[in-house]
Amino acid sequence: MSERPSGLAGLRHVALFVEDLAACEQFYVGLLGMAVEWRPDEDNVYLCSGCDNLALHRWQGESFPRPQRLDHIGFILDAMDDVDRWFTFLKDQGVTMRSEPRTHRDGARSFYCLDPEGVVVQFIFHPPISGHRFIRND
Numbered sequence: 539m540s541e542r543p544s545g546l547a548g549l550r551h552v553a554l555f556v557e558d559l560a561a562c563e564q565f566y567v568g569l570l571g572m573a574v575e576w577r578p579d580e581d582n583v584y585l586c587s588g589c590d591n592l593a594l595h596r597w598q599g600e601s602f603p604r605p606q607r608l609d610h611i612g613f614i615l616d617a618m619d620d621v622d623r624w625f626t627f628l629k630d631q632g633v634t635m636r637s638e639p640r641t642h643r644d645g646a647r648s649f650y651c652l653d654p655e656g657v658v659v660q661f662i663f664h665p666p667i668s669g670h671r672f673i674r675n676d
Contacts, residue, residue: 552611553593554657557602559583561654562594569631570613587613610650610658618663621647625661 556562559581566572566585575586581596592611615621621639628651629635636650636658648662662668 550590551593552591553595554608554611554655555597555602556594556655557597558654559594559596565633565653566592566594569628569633604656608657610660612648612660612662614668615661615663616669618647621649621661621663625649 554562563574563583563585567574570587572585572587572592574583575591576584578584581598583594585592585594615624618641625635625639634652636652639647639649641647644665646662646664648660648664650658650660653659
């Protein structure tokens with residue numbers, strides 16, 4: 539029986555099927571500030587924030603499954619005050635909010651909103667992992 543390999547480096551890639559690729563790209567790039575890393579064709583775009591990767595794939599099936607089974611995706615914020623700043627900014631941009639910012643019993647602070655496809659997106663300051671930025675070797 540083989541042994542488990544060394545520890546994982548984290549979950550830094552999520553891929554989502556979307557119907558309106560342009561609206562989702564505007565949300566993640568225009569509002570959240572992610573960069574387009576690669577666009578292999580008109581139906582796929584790979585976004586990056588320097589330490590993670592979000593792939594958006596245009597749904598090619600006959601009917602788009604609603605809702606997706608994914609509960610939510612989360613973006614880590616470096617400081618607790620950033621949670622409230624992001625909430626105000628996104629609300630001012632007309633983004634649909636699912637919750638107000640709140641501090642959790644573990645010291646985390648977060649809120650939830652919806653992307654243009656209805657995917658729940660969490661913005662969270664989480665003390666054990668916030669502030670630990672990936673250093674690129676470009």
